[in-house]
Amino acid sequence: MTALYGVIGDPIAHSLSPAMHNDAFRALQYDAYYHAFHITPENLETAVKGMKAIGVAGFNVTIPHKTAIMPYLDEIDPLAEAIGAVNTVVRRGGSLIGYNTDGPGFIQAFREESGKDVKTEKVLVIGAGGAAKAIYYSLAKEGAAAIDLCNRNVERAAAIQRANPFSCQSDVLGLKEAETRLGEYTLIVQTTPVGMHPDTEAQPVSLENVKPGTFVSDIIYNPFETKILKEARKRGARTQNGLGMFIYQGAIAFKKWTGINPDTDRMKSIVLDKLGGTLC
Incomplete structure (x- = not known):
């Protein structure tokens, strides 16, 4: 049957x-x-x-x-x-x-496209919605070296951090502070809807301080290359969309x-x- x-x-x-x-x-x-x-x-x-x-x-x-x-x-x-x-x-x-399976799906995609293990990564997760929570907790469960959260509403991000049942090193940042510290991270994950069609010219943070070689992921795939991914690529970062x-x-x-x-x-x-x- x-x-x-x-x-x-x-x-x-x-x-x-x-x-x-x-x-x-x-x-x-x-x-x-x-x-x-x-x-x-x-x-x-x-x-x-x-x-x-x-x-x-x-x-x-x-x-x-x-x-x-x-x-x-x-x-x-x-x-x-x-x-x-x-x-x-x-x-x-x-x-x-x-x-x-959202968080595990992100981790598997990262492994396939980067050739790296999350255990070696210092991560910045941008956002504090359901996708951010799934990715943050999944990264923590997998033993990422450090995972910081940033969001416009810092308290929402702090609530996710406090409720995390898995041990990990983690800070909570506002968007401006995160922008100044971008050079610290080897993996940056954009989980907000900012930059999604039709508002494709928006991005949640400036990547002025990103290091070349940093892996920048945006979970949006419409458009395939959001503005933040375009900026990341121009600055020598490796990029990944949400597909x-x-x-x-x-x-x-x-x-x-x-x-x-x-x-x-x-x-x-x-x-x-x-x-x-x-x-x-």
């Missing part, structure tokens, strides 16, 4: 996940189908019960349900519990178990569901095709 997987969100029609996962199933000759389910907040609890009742094998969770879904699951992975958000649900026996994080968070979810590592190059090709087939 064909296994059913999917993604829930509101809105959801724009999701690239069905194309990516259904192609992976076809390539592996795996008898499964992945569907985008439009679930509004008031129907979330009913939808989760329905997923369980009909035997959905696993599903992704996107905005605005990543936190709201947690009380309706049978078990939460410790990393997802710490982050306070679930983006992947796995059916195991009769139970639905929640995971967060790799999106691919690897999906690949990690796929492995959790099926036990199989999908072809991430093929996944990337499918997503690029859906985005217009260009890196510009």
Whole structure:
């Protein structure tokens, strides 16, 4: 019998996940189908019960349900519990178990594109939203040498730091202080929506003090090269957009569901095709 997987969100029609996962199933000759389910907040609890009742094998969770879904699951992975958000649900026996693959997806993309291990990195994470929290806690869990947080609202960043359940060396900075200290970091991660289409000329901090060779990552992939990445490249930094994080968070979810590592190059090709087939 064909296994059913999917993604829930509101809105959801724009999701690239069905194309990516259904192609992976076809390539592996795996008898499964992945569907985008439009679930509004008031129907979330009913939808989760329905997923369980009909035997959905696993599903992704996107905005605005990543936190709201947690009380309706049978078990939460410790990393997802710490982050306070679930983006992947796995059916195991009769139970639905929640995971967060966003942070691990970022780390895997960084390793693949940089050839480095996070344990050697002094990191600056820009932002204090859900993505910043997922990446910060995942880096801390993996043993990054040091991880500083900066944000316009310093207290929001401090709250993430205080709640971190994993041991790490960490400071909280305002944006201006972070700008003056950019030369200290080997990895800078931009997690805010600043620079996303259509406001593509904005950037959260100046990179005037960045060192050549620093790895600068922006989790945005529309546009493929944000203004902060353009500035970083001009100053001799290595750059990475958010496409790799999106691919690897999906690949990690796929492995959790099926036990199989999908072809991430093929996944990337499918997503690029859906985005217009260009890196510009």
